[in-house]
Amino acid sequence: MRRSDRIALISKVLLENPNKIISLNYFSKRLQAAKSSISEDLDIIKNTFITLDEGELSTISGAAGGVRYRPKRSKQDIDAFLQGLCETLRDKKRIIPGGYLYMTDVIFSPEYSCIIGEIFSQIFIHRDPTCVLTVETKGIPIALMTARALNIPMVAARRDSRVTEGPSVSISYVSGSGQKIHNMSLAKRTLSENARVLIVDDFMKGGGTAQGMTELVAEFKGEVIGAAMVMATAIPKEKLVQEYTPLLILEGIDTHKGEIHIRINDKL
Amino acid sequence: MRRSDRIALISKVLLENPNKIISLNYFSKRLQAAKSSISEDLDIIKNTFITLDEGELSTISGAAGGVRYRPKRSKQDIDAFLQGLCETLRDKKRIIPGGYLYMTDVIFSPEYSCIIGEIFSQIFIHRDPTCVLTVETKGIPIALMTARALNIPMVAARRDSRVTEGPSVSISYVSGSGQKIHNMSLAKRTLSENARVLIVDDFMKGGGTAQGMTELVAEFKGEVIGAAMVMATAIPKEKLVQEYTPLLILEGIDTHKGEIHIRINDKL
Numbered sequence: 001m002r003r004s005d006r007i008a009l010i011s012k013v014l015l016e017n018p019n020k021i022i023s024l025n026y027f028s029k030r031l032q033a034a035k036s037s038i039s040e041d042l043d044i045i046k047n048t049f050i051t052l053d054e055g056e057l058s059t060i061s062g063a064a065g066g067v068r069y070r071p072k073r074s075k076q077d078i079d080a081f082l083q084g085l086c087e088t089l090r091d092k093k094r095i096i097p098g099g100y101l102y103m104t105d106v107i108f109s110p111e112y113s114c115i116i117g118e119i120f121s122q123i124f125i126h127r128d129p130t131c132v133l134t135v136e137t138k139g140i141p142i143a144l145m146t147a148r149a150l151n152i153p154m155v156a157a158r159r160d161s162r163v164t165e166g167p168s169v170s171i172s173y174v175s176g177s178g179q180k181i182h183n184m185s186l187a188k189r190t191l192s193e194n195a196r197v198l199i200v201d202d203f204m205k206g207g208g209t210a211q212g213m214t215e216l217v218a219e220f221k222g223e224v225i226g227a228a229m230v231m232a233t234a235i236p237k238e239k240l241v242q243e244y245t246p247l248l249i250l251e252g253i254d255t256h257k258g259e260i261h262i263r264i265n266d267k268l
Numbered sequence: 269m270r271r272s273d274r275i276a277l278i279s280k281v282l283l284e285n286p287n288k289i290i291s292l293n294y295f296s297k298r299l300q301a302a303k304s305s306i307s308e309d310l311d312i313i314k315n316t317f318i319t320l321d322e323g324e325l326s327t328i329s330g331a332a333g334g335v336r337y338r339p340k341r342s343k344q345d346i347d348a349f350l351q352g353l354c355e356t357l358r359d360k361k362r363i364i365p366g367g368y369l370y371m372t373d374v375i376f377s378p379e380y381s382c383i384i385g386e387i388f389s390q391i392f393i394h395r396d397p398t399c400v401l402t403v404e405t406k407g408i409p410i411a412l413m414t415a416r417a418l419n420i421p422m423v424a425a426r427r428d429s430r431v432t433e434g435p436s437v438s439i440s441y442v443s444g445s446g447q448k449i450h451n452m453s454l455a456k457r458t459l460s461e462n463a464r465v466l467i468v469d470d471f472m473k474g475g476g477t478a479q480g481m482t483e484l485v486a487e488f489k490g491e492v493i494g495a496a497m498v499m500a501t502a503i504p505k506e507k508l509v510q511e512y513t514p515l516l517i518l519e520g521i522d523t524h525k526g527e528i529h530i531r532i533n534d535k536l
Contacts, residue, residue: 001316004309007272008316011279012323016382030320041272048269048276052298055280100432105458108424110416114284137404137424141412148378156376156405164368190373 006031006041014045014057014069019121019151023066042067053077070125071118071149078119082247082264085112089248092258099253101260107202107230108141116247117145120200120228123245123268124150127225129198131155131191133213135184142230143200150198157216161185169219173212184212186220195222204232204246207239214241231262274299274309282313282325282337287389287419291334310335321345338393339386339417346387350515350532353380357516360526367521369528375470375498376409384515385413388468388496391513391536392418395493397466399423399459401481403452407469410498414468425484429453437487441480452480454488463490472500472514475507482509499530 010027027038039059046057049069056072059065073081085106094102106112120142129150134143135157147154161168165187172181191197197217199210210227217224232239232246247268251261278295295306307327314325324340327333341349353374362370374380388410397418402411403425415422429436433455440449459465465485467478478495485492500507500514515536519529 002312004272004275004312005316005319007275008279008313009320009322011276012283012317015280015283044270044272045276048273049280051273052277054277096432096434098431102432102434102455102457104433104455105421108412108422110412110419110422113412114416137408137426140405140408141422144376144378144381144409144412148382151378153373154376154378154409158405163366164364164370165372166364166370187370187372189370 001031001033003037003041003044006033006038007045010038010041011045014067017069017151018118018149019068019070019125021060021064021066021068026066070121072122073119078268079264081115081119086248086262086264089262090260092260094260095253095255095258099255101250101253103202103231104138107138110141113141113145114148116142116230117147118149119247120146120198121149124198124226124228127198128196129225130196131198132200133157133186133191133197133217134200135159135209135213138203139201142202146198146200146228155186155190157184157186157213159183159185161187165190169216171212171215171219173208173215175206175208182208182212184209184216186216191217191220191222193221195220196225197222198225199227200229201227202230204229204239204244206236207241207244210244211240232265269299269301271305271309271312274301274306275313278306278309279313282335285337285419286386286417287336287338287393289328289332289334289336294334338389340390341387346536347532349383349387354516354530354532357530358528360528362528363521363523363526367523369518369521371470371499372406375406378409381409381413382416384410384498385415386417387515388414388466389417392466392494392496395466396464397493398464399466400468401425401454401459401465401485402468403427403477403481406471410470411468414466414496418466423454423458425452425454425481427451427453429455433458437484439480439483439487441476441483443474443476450476450480452477452484454484459485459488459490461489463488464493465490466493467495468497469495470498472497472507472512474504475509475512478512479508500533 024035028035053074056070058068132143132147132154168185168187170185227244229246231248234251292303296303321342324338326336400411400415400422436453436455438453495512497514499516502519
């Protein structure tokens with residue numbers, strides 16, 4: 001195998017395994033090449049990715065060492081992506097009677113959810129999350145893609161407990177918007193003690209659902225290290241949770257004029 | 269940029285965009301290289317992937333032409349993966365009171381769901397699906413990853429219709445197992461007419477849910493081109509749908525002995 005052959009394979013394997021440490025031994029055996037050659041290959045890939053703003057390669061030394069790829073976008077790239085997302089979501093055909101915004105196609109799209117998950121991973125990776133938590137249904141695709149980019153498990157709370165998941169912990173919570181009481185449950189076996197939990201959801205209005213998830217995490221003796229939302233409403237300004245990170249802010253929907261006012265969260 | 273630099277970037281972009289045609293122009297501009305050089309780079313990547321059994325690169329000519337990567341695993345690779353999956357699922361700790369099998373961690377795992385999605389894409393790509401359909405909740409991660417590998421949208425039916433999705437079509441169906449009546453609804457805007465639908469779900473017992481999804485697709489004047497399941501029970505042998513493709517067959521669970529009998533579907 002020549003260098004260019006090796007680089008094709010190494011790039012592929014790294015890309016398929018974001019945030020996972022892959023030993024040089026693996027590549028060395030698979031490609032029947034000396035570790036020194038693999039090291040040189042990795043340097044080339046690393047520099048190319050830096051130059052082209054395509055993510056970060058790190059070499060970890062020691063017995064459990066190897067090489068690790070992490071998605072990493074420049075601020076400029078993220079802004080351009082979010083600008084495009086805003087434009088997509090501003091289409092007046094997305095206004096649903098009742099003044100809601102239809103965005104299921106976007107958050108269920110493999111392409112958008114993958115990029116959003118990578119952006120969330122980039123924002124929260126330094127807080128060392130050990131799992132991603134969402135609540136069914138619409139948060140699941142984004143949560144899954146975030147977990148994929150972070151190489152950690154994804155856990156989804158249910159609206160009611162299911163017989164197929166065994167004993168579970170349930171909580172009741174009041175939604176910030178509707179003042180209705182909801183239930184949320186999580187199977188006991190899904191979350192270990194001392195988990196560092198990244199909450200991921202598609203939309204936040206009052207923050208009741210995020211607060212419910214926070215209470216659920218407390219029941220499991222875990223810690224919430226962040227709450228990532230695709231979109232949060234500007235109003236109410238005070239949410240039931242203090243800390244949350246939305247990519248986009250929904251300022252309002254004017255159903256008469258057919259206008260949707262969305263902007264990028266400028267505190268990202 | 270040298271050849272090895274270009275190959276690192278090209279491999280990354282192709283891998284991130286399975287089943288998407290990417291023009292040689294894109295690479296040519298991004299890498300400031302002649303199209304002839306890019307063509308040579310692609311030949312190298314193509315041959316490396318074939319040699320190492322890492323998927324398929326095709327060159328599509330014409331105005332909308334370019335290069336396309338598709339995940340493709342050898343039968344041997346798929347068997348090894350499914351064998352490992354069987355072993356993971358045979359752990360007696362997975363038996364839930366009531367004789368159920370806990371597999372949520374597996375189907376929600378980014379790693380497993382990604383590989384399973386690629387296997388489904390490989391099985392069904394030649395029937396030209398235009399979208400993947402599942403029903404909330406547990407089928408969503410696998411459906412999303414299948415849609416990602418196929419580069420088509422993912423659509424999820426809901427158990428009840430939601431105000432945030434606009435007008436929807438609802439059907440009632442009888443579950444094959446419990447003889448209970450359930451509802452399933454799909455927002456009108458999610459599925460266009462003449463869609464070629466690949467049904468994806470985690471588990472099939474009687475086939476009622478899959479039959480419900482089939483009826484829903486008929487309401488949208490679409491066509492079901494296949495039904496992919498992670499696991500189906502051996503009993504009842506006759507399901508409510510004729511055609512379905514499970515990866516694994518659950519022969520039974522012996523709760524007394526703590527034994528779970530699972531095998532690979534030998535008709536894959």
